[in-house]
Amino acid sequence: MNLGDYVDVPTRFRLALDKWPDLRVVETPAEVVTIGDRTFISVTVKVYRDLLDLLPCVATAWEPFPGTTPYVRNSEMMNCSTSALGRALGMMIPFGKMASFEEVQNRQHDGPTVAPSRGTQTKATPADGDKPWPVSKSQLQNLAAIGYAGPVPADWKEANAIIKQMGKT
Numbered sequence: 001m002n003l004g005d006y007v008d009v010p011t012r013f014r015l016a017l018d019k020w021p022d023l024r025v026v027e028t029p030a031e032v033v034t035i036g037d038r039t040f041i042s043v044t045v046k047v048y049r050d051l052l053d054l055l056p057c058v059a060t061a062w063e064p065f066p067g068t069t070p071y072v073r074n075s076e077m078m079n080c081s082t083s084a085l086g087r088a089l090g091m092m093i094p095f096g097k098m099a100s101f102e103e104v105q106n107r108q109h110d111g112p113t114v115a116p117s118r119g120t121q122t123k124a125t126p127a128d129g130d131k132p133w134p135v136s137k138s139q140l141q142n143l144a145a146i147g148y149a150g151p152v153p154a155d156w157k158e159a160n161a162i163i164k165q166m167g168k169t
Contacts, residue, residue, distance in 0.1 A: 009082050012089040019093065022050040025085060030077045032065070039065045043080040047088045059088035069134050139163065 007015075016023055028044045040062040048056040061083035067073035133156035140152075143159065146166050153159035 009086040009089070012086060012093065015093055016047070016089050020049040024048040024051075025088075026056075027081060027084070030080065033062065041065050041076045041080045043077065043084045045081070045084045045088050047085070047092065049092070057088045057092050059084050059091065061087060071136070133157070 024047070026046045026048070028046075031042045033040045033042045042060060042062050044058060044060040046056040046058050061080050063072065063076045063080035063083065065076050067076045067079070072079050136156060136159070139156065139159040142163050143153075146163070148162060148166065150162070153162060
């Protein structure tokens with residue numbers, strides 16, 4: 001996946017505010033949705049361009065619960081809110097990519113991973129030794145910044161190798 005034309009949600013929001021200074025965002029309370037044996041957090045946002053906007057842009061996002069990566073776990077609702085806002089803004093202003101970095105990262109692996117310990121000097125590795133770490137948000141940003149146009153790396157190690165090979169560590 002080429003992330004070169006990706007615009008993050010804070011940038012989308014600034015651009016929308018530049019275009020519509022009276023822009024307002026209204027978020028519905030998060031809902032828990034169960035489908036089969038899977039549970040999701042669902043958030044819907046309405047983005048009003050101005051005080052008289054009779055047809056606000058509406059977008060909904062779902063996030064698996066519990067989160068499947070250490071970066072999302074315990075922040076599922078916040079990530080879902082950001083994704084919903086990014087989708088609404090993406091419908092209002094054309095951008096190259098709709099999915100957020102988090103959505104790309106979170107869908108790299110279906111299985112859970114373990115967060116690295118804080119304050120340790122050793123290199124973090126997956127707890128079970130079998131499952132590789134997912135690609136990090138920082139790595140996706142670095143890949144986009146260096147103009148990488150290949151497919152999204154399968155894991156942290158592959159992304160790190162590409163970044164090192166292209167001379168950007």
